[in-house]
Amino acid sequence: xxxxxxxKESSPxxxxxxxxxxxxxxxxxxxxxxxxxxxxxxxxxxxxxxxRLANMPAGFPFRHVHDGHGSYRxxxxxxxxxxxxxxxxxxxxxxxxxxxxxxSQPSSRSKTKYLTWRAYIPITDTYSRGSYGKSAIAHVxxxxxxxxxxxxxxxxxxxxxxxRALAISLELGIVVTIQPWDGAAPTNGPTRRASKCxxxxxxxxxxxxxxSIVYLATSSDGTQKTxxxxxx
Numbered sequence: 001x002x003x004x005x006x007x008k009e010s011s012p013x014x015x016x017x018x019x020x021x022x023x024x025x026x027x028x029x030x031x032x033x034x035x036x037x038x039x040x041x042x043x044x045x046x047x048x049x050x051x052r053l054a055n056m057p058a059g060f061p062f063r064h065v066h067d068g069h070g071s072y073r074x075x076x077x078x079x080x081x082x083x084x085x086x087x088x089x090x091x092x093x094x095x096x097x098x099x100x101x102x103x104s105q106p107s108s109r110s111k112t113k114y115l116t117w118r119a120y121i122p123i124t125d126t127y128s129r130g131s132y133g134k135s136a137i138a139h140v141x142x143x144x145x146x147x148x149x150x151x152x153x154x155x156x157x158x159x160x161x162x163x164r165a166l167a168i169s170l171e172l173g174i175v176v177t178i179q180p181w182d183g184a185a186p187t188n189g190p191t192r193r194a195s196k197c198x199x200x201x202x203x204x205x206x207x208x209x210x211x212s213i214v215y216l217a218t219s220s221d222g223t224q225k226t227x228x229x230x231x232x
Contacts, residue, residue: 114141143179
């Protein structure tokens with residue numbers, strides 16, 4: 001079994017999260033069945049892992065826009081796009097539902113310092129006469145300071161980094177935070193999967209160094225653990 005941690009020498013990308021399959025739960029899609037809900041999540045996860053989002057903008061995790069002079073430039077402005085997924089209606093006829101992928105810059109309104117990518121699915125809003133809202137099912141945030149490290153170029157130009165982080169967030173139900181290591185020992189130690197791979201807390205502390213990038217997982221109750229790290 002390969003280690004859940006990785007270094008520059010092993011891989012610059014996130015490991016494909018084939019564990020923790022989506023589980024059935026209470027439907028948040030209004031009249032959509034749990035089966036269709038799980039199907040959309042599984043389809044989205046697979047597209048994220050394989051970098052096969054049909055409507056993903058060129059330049060992801062940011063995007064290319066027209067510069068007004070017949071060419072393109074890379075824009076760091078907030079944006080969103082939709083992905084369609086085939087599901088079944090109650091009478092078994094095919095139908096499509098959409099998920100939304102968004103990117104947002106830090107702002108005083110959002111009160112966060114992070115660059116943020118989220119995936120949303122539709123929900124029925126009973127308070128607005130049946131109109132549809134959305135619920136976040138994946139959340140990745142990047143400390144802008146990480147872009148100034150040697151790993152920053154990979155973060156800015158390789159779509160797989162954010163896409164696979166979104167896939168892990170979706171599967172585990174966590175917020176994934178990518179940030180430089182600040183020199184302090186991670187307080188909660190490696191995740192259970194990392195421990196099964198034989199990675200000890202002592203080994204992780206010995207390997208981390210200034211310039212390392214740490215991937216943190218934050219659960220719904222606020223508990224934070226280290227997923228893995230990248231050394232450059």
